[in-house]
Amino acid sequence: MEIFKRNIPVDYSKYEKETEPFEAKYGLPEDVKFCKKCLISNQRPNSEVEHTHNIQTNKKTVAFNDEGVCDACRYAEKKREDIDWDERERELSALCDRFRRNDGEYDCLVPGSGGKDSHYAAYLFKYKYKMNPLLMTFSPHSYTPWGWDNLQAWINGGGSHVMYTPMGRVYRLLTRISVETLFHPVQPFIFGLKNMAPKAAITYKLPLVIYGENEAEYGNPIDENRISLRDARYYSFEDKSKTYIAGVPISELNDYFGLSDADLKIFLPPRPAELEKNKIQVHQLGYYLKWHPQRSYYYATEEGGFKPSPERSAGTHTKYSCIDDKMDDFHYYSYYIKFGMGRETHDASQEIRSGDITREEGLALVKRYDGEFPERFSEDLFKYMSIEPKEYPVASKMFEQPTMDKDYFLHLAERFRSPHIWKYKNGEWELRHKVTDGMHSTADGHEEEAKVWQGNVYKPFK
Numbered sequence: 001m002e003i004f005k006r007n008i009p010v011d012y013s014k015y016e017k018e019t020e021p022f023e024a025k026y027g028l029p030e031d032v033k034f035c036k037k038c039l040i041s042n043q044r045p046n047s048e049v050e051h052t053h054n055i056q057t058n059k060k061t062v063a064f065n066d067e068g069v070c071d072a073c074r075y076a077e078k079k080r081e082d083i084d085w086d087e088r089e090r091e092l093s094a095l096c097d098r099f100r101r102n103d104g105e106y107d108c109l110v111p112g113s114g115g116k117d118s119h120y121a122a123y124l125f126k127y128k129y130k131m132n133p134l135l136m137t138f139s140p141h142s143y144t145p146w147g148w149d150n151l152q153a154w155i156n157g158g159g160s161h162v163m164y165t166p167m168g169r170v171y172r173l174l175t176r177i178s179v180e181t182l183f184h185p186v187q188p189f190i191f192g193l194k195n196m197a198p199k200a201a202i203t204y205k206l207p208l209v210i211y212g213e214n215e216a217e218y219g220n221p222i223d224e225n226r227i228s229l230r231d232a233r234y235y236s237f238e239d240k241s242k243t244y245i246a247g248v249p250i251s252e253l254n255d256y257f258g259l260s261d262a263d264l265k266i267f268l269p270p271r272p273a274e275l276e277k278n279k280i281q282v283h284q285l286g287y288y289l290k291w292h293p294q295r296s297y298y299y300a301t302e303e304g305g306f307k308p309s310p311e312r313s314a315g316t317h318t319k320y321s322c323i324d325d326k327m328d329d330f331h332y333y334s335y336y337i338k339f340g341m342g343r344e345t346h347d348a349s350q351e352i353r354s355g356d357i358t359r360e361e362g363l364a365l366v367k368r369y370d371g372e373f374p375e376r377f378s379e380d381l382f383k384y385m386s387i388e389p390k391e392y393p394v395a396s397k398m399f400e401q402p403t404m405d406k407d408y409f410l411h412l413a414e415r416f417r418s419p420h421i422w423k424y425k426n427g428e429w430e431l432r433h434k435v436t437d438g439m440h441s442t443a444d445g446h447e448e449e450a451k452v453w454q455g456n457v458y459k460p461f462k
Contacts, residue, residue: 005400027057038070039349040349041435051243052243053182062220071220108210111135111196114324116300134159136197143324147325154306170263177248183334183338184247184331186330186331188267198269205278209281209283217286230284236271237269293321309323311376314333315329316332334416339421378406
């Protein structure tokens with residue numbers, strides 16, 4: 001394996017072209033289209049099976065129908081018109097009855113971060129359905145102060161809790177490798193998010209695991225939410241020799257970075273035979289209940305003591321979603337670089353589908369905030385991703401520049417831009433296609449509001 005070079009020349013001629021065809025990286029659709037109802041484009045990638053994910057992986061992306069409407073909006077319409085939610089809640093009650101114990105032991109596992117959705121799920125199971133949940137968290141890279149406070153509030157009222165925390169130096173190294181190979185700074189965390197709960201369920205002999213919403217809410221195929229069970233391919237594996245972490249085969253992490261199998265064990269999924277032997281079922285709460293993120297926020301604030309961030313998150317107007325981990329700021333920025341959609345596109349689209357804002361308001365917010373560079377935690381995060389020889393005598397040799405800084409991070413960003421999404425003109429990067437192009441006059445009227453919008457205000461839960 002070659003070392004990670006400090007400077008790899010970028011062929012700017014691919015980005016300076018004015019006429020098609022343009023190279024499309026990652027197997028993305030060459031023709032960029034935007035949903036007619038929300039704001040996402042057909043470049044939005046579906047969820048990956050992370051333990052097979054590497055730079056050669058071709059992305060499967062959100063589907064659009066013949067009317068130009070994305071799967072996320074089609075599922076939102078299905079939620080409003082086609083699903084009998086009273087019947088679904090009766091199914092949830094019956095599920096609880098099947099697994100509820102009366103011997104003082106835990107009867108289900110509820111993974112979460114302490115965010116709004118974690119509060120909502122834990123409090124429902126403990127107080128409405130009279131379950132005895134064990135709460136579980138896979139530690140984020142670096143807690144925000146308010147994220148840590150919300151975790152404590154969740155534990156205070158939601159149930160007993162276990163935290164799984166990787167060795168810090170291992171976590172940091174895998175994060176840096178993932179940025180170098182995939183420009184994906186939270187991929188090691190996603191391993192824990194998807195894999196640790198089923199493994200913990202085996203350890204604690206808890207066959208019922210309850211996650212929150214299904215990714216169909218955001219654009220994964222609608223069929224993924226036709227049943228409550230999560231697809232086991234996302235959190236189980238058979239062959240370690242074909243497994244990647246941070247875009248690198250495990251064998252190369254062993255050989256070139258000094259990471260042992262024991263160092264990596266916490267990130268790996270369980271095997272299907274273990275899940276079957278222990279009769280583990282992983283359910284999505286969003287199948288049973290009509291999911292509404294703002295509803296979770298209001299509920300968590302009123303019932304659980306959840307508090308939004310004191311400031312809006314970088315790249316968006318919101319203050320209540322994905323506020324636990326400082327690294328989320330870089331995650332959404334890297335997503336913007338690779339797929340041409342930033343955090344505001346994600347947040348505004350979700351609020352449009354939920355009926356909380358109009359598409360015109362969303363366009364104004366995207367024009368104001370999308371793609372904003374996340375300065376607020378950047379120095380902490382650059383230090384976090386620096387692989388200095390004193391701490392990493394073996395791994396540091398694999399980086400021509402072990403120290404991460406803004407200049408190097410932005411150089412990496414240039415390498416991961418796709419020419420069919422980005423153009424380079426007069427020394428500046430610009431999206432070839434913007435959802436805000438040709439904004440209607442009604443949307444323009446909201447632009448001044450967007451400039452001063454400081455995020456969602458708490459409303460009492462009803």
